[in-house]
Amino acid sequence: MSKSVGRNAGVLTIVVLGILIAGQGHSSLYATAITVGLYALLGVPLGLIYGCGGVLSLAQAAFAAIGGYASALLFSHYHLPPEATLLPAIVVPALFAYVISRPILRLPEMSMALATLALGLLVEVVFSSSGKITGGYEGVTGLPPIPIVGNSRIGVLLLVWGAVIVCVYCYDAFRASARGRALIAIHVDRLLAESVGIPVARELSLLFAITAGISGFVGWLYAHYLGYIGPGSLNVHLSANLLFMVVVGGRKYSLGPVLGAAFFVFAGDWLPGSAQAHGMVFGALIVLVLLLVPEGLLSLVQSKLRWRRMASRPIPQASRLSPEQSL
Amino acid sequence: MLQVLEFAANGLALGAIYALVSMAITVIWATSDVLDISSGAQATFAGVAAAAVGMPLGPVAGVAAGIFTGAAIAGVFQMFHLRVALKDPVPIILSTFAILIIIESAILTVVGPEGVKLTAVVGVVEVGGAIILISSLVAIGCAAASLVVVALLLRFTPIGLNMRASAISEKSARLVGIAVRQTQTFAFVLGGVLVGIAGVVAAMLVGLSYSSPFSLTLAGLGGALLFGRKTPQAAFLGGMLIGLAETLGQAYLPSGWSAGTSSLVILLVLATSRNAAIAFSGARP
Numbered sequence: 001m002s003k004s005v006g007r008n009a010g011v012l013t014i015v016v017l018g019i020l021i022a023g024q025g026h027s028s029l030y031a032t033a034i035t036v037g038l039y040a041l042l043g044v045p046l047g048l049i050y051g052c053g054g055v056l057s058l059a060q061a062a063f064a065a066i067g068g069y070a071s072a073l074l075f076s077h078y079h080l081p082p083e084a085t086l087l088p089a090i091v092v093p094a095l096f097a098y099v100i101s102r103p104i105l106r107l108p109e110m111s112m113a114l115a116t117l118a119l120g121l122l123v124e125v126v127f128s129s130s131g132k133i134t135g136g137y138e139g140v141t142g143l144p145p146i147p148i149v150g151n152s153r154i155g156v157l158l159l160v161w162g163a164v165i166v167c168v169y170c171y172d173a174f175r176a177s178a179r180g181r182a183l184i185a186i187h188v189d190r191l192l193a194e195s196v197g198i199p200v201a202r203e204l205s206l207l208f209a210i211t212a213g214i215s216g217f218v219g220w221l222y223a224h225y226l227g228y229i230g231p232g233s234l235n236v237h238l239s240a241n242l243l244f245m246v247v248v249g250g251r252k253y254s255l256g257p258v259l260g261a262a263f264f265v266f267a268g269d270w271l272p273g274s275a276q277a278h279g280m281v282f283g284a285l286i287v288l289v290l291l292l293v294p295e296g297l298l299s300l301v302q303s304k305l306r307w308r309r310m311a312s313r314p315i316p317q318a319s320r321l322s323p324e325q326s327l
Numbered sequence: 328m329l330q331v332l333e334f335a336a337n338g339l340a341l342g343a344i345y346a347l348v349s350m351a352i353t354v355i356w357a358t359s360d361v362l363d364i365s366s367g368a369q370a371t372f373a374g375v376a377a378a379a380v381g382m383p384l385g386p387v388a389g390v391a392a393g394i395f396t397g398a399a400i401a402g403v404f405q406m407f408h409l410r411v412a413l414k415d416p417v418p419i420i421l422s423t424f425a426i427l428i429i430i431e432s433a434i435l436t437v438v439g440p441e442g443v444k445l446t447a448v449v450g451v452v453e454v455g456g457a458i459i460l461i462s463s464l465v466a467i468g469c470a471a472a473s474l475v476v477v478a479l480l481l482r483f484t485p486i487g488l489n490m491r492a493s494a495i496s497e498k499s500a501r502l503v504g505i506a507v508r509q510t511q512t513f514a515f516v517l518g519g520v521l522v523g524i525a526g527v528v529a530a531m532l533v534g535l536s537y538s539s540p541f542s543l544t545l546a547g548l549g550g551a552l553l554f555g556r557k558t559p560q561a562a563f564l565g566g567m568l569i570g571l572a573e574t575l576g577q578a579y580l581p582s583g584w585s586a587g588t589s590s591l592v593i594l595l596v597l598a599t600s601r602n603a604a605i606a607f608s609g610a611r612p
Contacts, residue, residue: 056417100598103597103598103599104597104598107597109416109417110362110416110420113420114362114548114552114593114597115593115594115597115598117545117590117593118545118549118589118590118591118593118594118597119590119594121545121587121589121590122587122590122591122594125583125584125586125590126587128583129581129582129583129584129586240424243421244421244424244425247417247418247421274436276432276435276436277436278432279429279432279433279435280429280432280433280436282428282432283425283426283427283428283429283432284425284429286421286422286425286428287403287422287425287426287429290418290419290421290422290425291406291407291418291422294418
């Protein structure tokens with residue numbers, strides 16, 4: 001396994017410790033960090049299947065909504081506590097994703113994006129139109145808080161960011177493994193990957209289901225953190241924003257979606273003007289970033305680091321080179 | 328029976344709006360390989376401009392607004408091509424999504440949350456006992472006339488020939504001396520004209536608000552996909568069918584379910600089509 005596998009998770013751990021210390025003076029920082037963490041937790045798996053596998057999914061928020069609703073409905077109809085609803089919140093979207101993955105994942109990138117977008121909208125329509133079961137447009141309210149951490153912001157922050165760090169570590173470990181390389185091979189040439197014995201359909205379906213399961217976990221966290229879930233909470237606009245986060249941050253890096261999530265949340269907070277006008281500045285900002293840094297913001301940092309490493313490397317003197325080296 | 332006829336007329340009128348957006352998406356997609364997510368936003372912008380100016384110059388202002396946004400998106404597209412070799416179409420498609428956000432926000436800021444409507448044609452006609460709005464007939468007529476003009480343009484004019492050549496193969500078109508970039512820019516402007524007309528018709532028929540862009544884009548995409556994205560004729564038929572299905576769904580399905588019509592069509596077509604992998608490649612090497 002590559003030595004760099006734990007490095008990104010380590011960097012993230014230091015950042016979280018920094019947030020914990022900085023938040024002592026500014027308690028609103030914890031709430032912002034939790035929002036960034038939830039987006040990052042949805043974005044990192046999307047970054048893996050899109051950046052490495054070429055699976056362009058716009059249904060991540062829909063899977064999170066399925067997880068959140070699974071937990072909320074089990075609580076409201078059968079009075080199950082959140083501890084008992086955690087497993088269904090992960091398994092139901094994962095199974096759903098696995099079942100639908102075969103016809104969808106055979107499609108090329110853009111068609112796949114369209115199909116998953118349509119799927120996300122259908123899920124939204126189902127939740128908003130099944131009033132008697134799901135509460136319709138009003139959603140489900142009065143959900144109990146997350147077990148153990150309760151309403152403690154620091155507790156929720158640690159839980160969310162702990163999950164993000166685990167996700168980033170797993171991303172790097174998976175990418176360095178044989179299966180990760182197989183996924184990259186699938187992205188580069190699907191037919192060639194099949195010809196060398198990689199079970200393309202099974203690998204993609206499994207990964208799609210796992211990412212849906214993680215999204216379901218985020219839905220569970222979201223529903224019990226806010227005590228509410230509705231059809232507009234985790235909608236298709238969020239799915240599109242998640243894709244923005246992945247691309248803006250850097251889809252080829254495990255920390256890219258985390259940076260993208262931070263960029264989105266902080267840009268939203270710091271933009272001038274009324275909230276209605278934010279979309280104009282924000283949209284223009286996205287176009288600029290996509291235009292100027294198509295590989296994502298993290299690629300700027302990476303290229304700068306690479307440049308520094310090259311600059312610090314001593315240039316070998318010609319007199320010290322062996323005959324083979326000089327050749 | 329009369330009720331079904333009236334629903335069908337309303338459905339076809341709604342379908343006319345979708346057909347125009349579908350044709351715009353198809354023309355741009357086929358020529359430049361860009362899936363323009365902002366089409367619905369451009370149509371809404373055009374409709375709002377038409378309603379703001381009012382009659383009799385409203386429709387002209389609407390189409391001019393469509394041309395303006397089409398040209399602006401063509402400019403963004405060209406900038407992407409200038410900066411990077413566009414191997415990955417995702418950044419530019421995401422840019423069109425960002426443009427949709429910009430237009431949505433601009434409409435919300437300037438117009439507010441309430442919608443706008445253009446009062447252009449009033450009155451009804453009786454066809455076989457069924458009462459049909461004249462504005463519905465105008466909408467269907469506008470879409471049909473636009474289809475004829477676009478089909479003739481593609482079939483009989485030099486720029487149409489260039490567009491068809493670029494759609495078949497960008498590389499081959501360039502090799503035989505076609506100015507592909509200019510042709511693609513023209514496709515965006517032509518798309519702007521079509522969504523401009525769609526916006527004017529939508530403002531006249533159903534009214535538009537800041538929340539209209541996404542639903543218009545989605546219905547347009549559904550129409551473009553339904554019979555394949557090869558020709559404007561197929562897009563026209565697809566859009567008409569989506570409008571018809573949505574209206575009949577509003578009439579006969581429980582409240583709220585008809586909103587999923589376009590999504591259901593897109594999902595079913597893509598998931599079941601045997602040729603989907605070939606027909607909707609969405610990336611030009």
